[in-house]
Amino acid sequence: MKVGGNFVGEPPVSDEILYEVELKGDAPEKRLQAMVDRVDEIAEIPNSLRQGTLVHLAKSSLTGS
Numbered sequence: 001m002k003v004g005g006n007f008v009g010e011p012p013v014s015d016e017i018l019y020e021v022e023l024k025g026d027a028p029e030k031r032l033q034a035m036v037d038r039v040d041e042i043a044e045i046p047n048s049l050r051q052g053t054l055v056h057l058a059k060s061s062l063t064g065s
Contacts, residue, residue: 018058029064
């Protein structure tokens with residue numbers, strides 16, 4: 001996983017956060033992407049941050065069977 005973002009203003013506060021997921025698994029890429037999408041919907045930390053800061057999945061790199 002890679003995460004990026006910036007701090008702006010005074011005092012500095014986080015602006016939009018982007019994250020990338022790399023997943024390798026013994027499943028078709030379509031199934032792996034469905035899992036990434038589902039976890040993105042229910043993950044506690046991103047959902048907590050989304051209450052005040054935009055968080056978007058920027059990229060997922062998949063290797064399927």
